[in-house]
Amino acid sequence: MSQALSRTERIAALMNGDPAALARAISDVERQRPAARSTLEAIQPHLGRARVIGVTGVPGAGKSTLISRYVTELRRAGRRVGVVAVDPSSPISGGAVLGDRIRMAEHATDPGVFVRSLASRGHAGGLSPTATHVVDLMDAAGWDRIIVETVGAGQGEVDIADAADVRIVVSAPGLGDDVQALKAGILEIADVLVVNKADLAGADQTAAQLASMLALRAEHARDVSICKTTATTGQGVAELAVIVETRLAAGDSRRGCAAQRARRMVATAAGNLLTRELRELEAPWLQEICERLQRGQSDLESAARAVLRSAKLVDE
Numbered sequence: 001m002s003q004a005l006s007r008t009e010r011i012a013a014l015m016n017g018d019p020a021a022l023a024r025a026i027s028d029v030e031r032q033r034p035a036a037r038s039t040l041e042a043i044q045p046h047l048g049r050a051r052v053i054g055v056t057g058v059p060g061a062g063k064s065t066l067i068s069r070y071v072t073e074l075r076r077a078g079r080r081v082g083v084v085a086v087d088p089s090s091p092i093s094g095g096a097v098l099g100d101r102i103r104m105a106e107h108a109t110d111p112g113v114f115v116r117s118l119a120s121r122g123h124a125g126g127l128s129p130t131a132t133h134v135v136d137l138m139d140a141a142g143w144d145r146i147i148v149e150t151v152g153a154g155q156g157e158v159d160i161a162d163a164a165d166v167r168i169v170v171s172a173p174g175l176g177d178d179v180q181a182l183k184a185g186i187l188e189i190a191d192v193l194v195v196n197k198a199d200l201a202g203a204d205q206t207a208a209q210l211a212s213m214l215a216l217r218a219e220h221a222r223d224v225s226i227c228k229t230t231a232t233t234g235q236g237v238a239e240l241a242v243i244v245e246t247r248l249a250a251g252d253s254r255r256g257c258a259a260q261r262a263r264r265m266v267a268t269a270a271g272n273l274l275t276r277e278l279r280e281l282e283a284p285w286l287q288e289i290c291e292r293l294q295r296g297q298s299d300l301e302s303a304a305r306a307v308l309r310s311a312k313l314v315d316e
Helices: 007-015 021-030 033-044 061-078 131-140 202-217 237-249 259-281 285-293 300-310
Strands: 051-057 082-087 113-119 145-149 166-171 190-193 225-228
Touching: 007 033, 007 131, 007 259, 021 033, 021 131, 033 051, 051 061, 051 225, 061 082, 061 145, 061 237, 113 131, 131 145, 145 202, 166 237, 190 237, 202 225, 202 300, 225 237, 285 300
Parallel strands: 051 145, 051 166, 082 113, 082 145, 166 190, 190 225
Antiparallel strands: none
16 A cells, blocks of 8 residues: 555545555554554544454464364355454564464455454463454454454453453363363353364363353353364364354343443553553652662552652653
8 A cells, every 4th residue: 555645545445444454554553653543533433343253262272273264154154354363472573473474374365354463562461452453443444253362371361351242262172271271260251162172082071171160150140152163174163153143143242331341441551551651761750669669668559659649651
């Protein structure tokens, strides 16, 4: 896409589903270019058409292969599919380690599929800080099913609850304490529990363990589906697609608790911004707060509260 295009022309191209315009807008967001904010503001009235499916779970469960097969099922149903794959960050460059060019090669020539890898940049919640913006850009560009795949770091990956309409948690037999890794937060946000690699010994046992863990939850907890798949052959993936679409049709939505979701997202974004600003800030009052902490004259929470009281760190 020509650099000479005006802002209005770039946004119009994005809204018309131009993949080059979408790629450029995502790059603007990732690199925090000035154009990113104006683009995100312009698309706000046009959001809400896409449905978002979050996929998380333990490393080694075969999430990427499962997603590739799931994309095939969605394409058979005539859906335009966007994939946001959040990868571990390179400790040197900060960029995605795996990258979208080696993902889902079978869909590379399909104009109805758009895959983008994002670096997690060390974010502990499983999602890149910019992932929700990328989802919005894909939504505005007309991709009606957007799959968000997280890093796969374990039970802390609950950010996906705010980003997705339906949340899929993937496990597999033979991964040691894989089921135990799904307890607490990550299990509580699941709508669908998938036991992938179901052709391996122990798949039935893993499914039974998950069912037992669900039985221990509170009576008012949401209903969770359990299914078994073998992504390498495609077995069970069509059934998974039906489960997800049924949930979407029933009204499961990331916008169901919009006020709570917005509050959590604003709090997270404010925390990320504050962290970035503080690391770069050179100010005598900040140095004094840190020195008091080092000398044992203040605890960490008191130091943090002092920072919040002491300065206005961002522009209006």
